Amino acid sequence: MSSSAPGCGRLIRSRGQTPVCPPKHALTDAWALVTNRSVGARHIELYAVEIHPGGEGFDDAHPGCEHGFFVLAGEGEARVGGERFALQPEDCLFIPDGASHSVRPSGDGSLRLLVFMAPHRNVAAAKE
Numbered sequence: 001m002s003s004s005a006p007g008c009g010r011l012i013r014s015r016g017q018t019p020v021c022p023p024k025h026a027l028t029d030a031w032a033l034v035t036n037r038s039v040g041a042r043h044i045e046l047y048a049v050e051i052h053p054g055g056e057g058f059d060d061a062h063p064g065c066e067h068g069f070f071v072l073a074g075e076g077e078a079r080v081g082g083e084r085f086a087l088q089p090e091d092c093l094f095i096p097d098g099a100s101h102s103v104r105p106s107g108d109g110s111l112r113l114l115v116f117m118a119p120h121r122n123v124a125a126a127k128e
Contacts, residue, residue, distance in 0.1 A: 019050075022057075031049075053110060076104055
């Protein structure tokens, strides 16, 4: 049973959700798991993301938000500022508040990630 009452947990099933390609991405599917809109989250955002071969999360920054990737499957390359990181399963990459970053798969397969931000972008934008 699911409830939206304060103090109650929420189960989010990504199966059945229609993925979207986020802004500043190509050949990417993203599922909103924990957001203000999906569950009323006030402090974090969490997405499941699959970047397909040839796809990319282009250079972007999120002022006011700490950000990160946890690699579920596949291999990839990320850039944070001027630094390059080779990503593989079970790696976690932290991206500091406002840092410029990009990510793409390497090799022949997709790159599957959990992507998180805190605070969520609506809160960060309100502080600017």
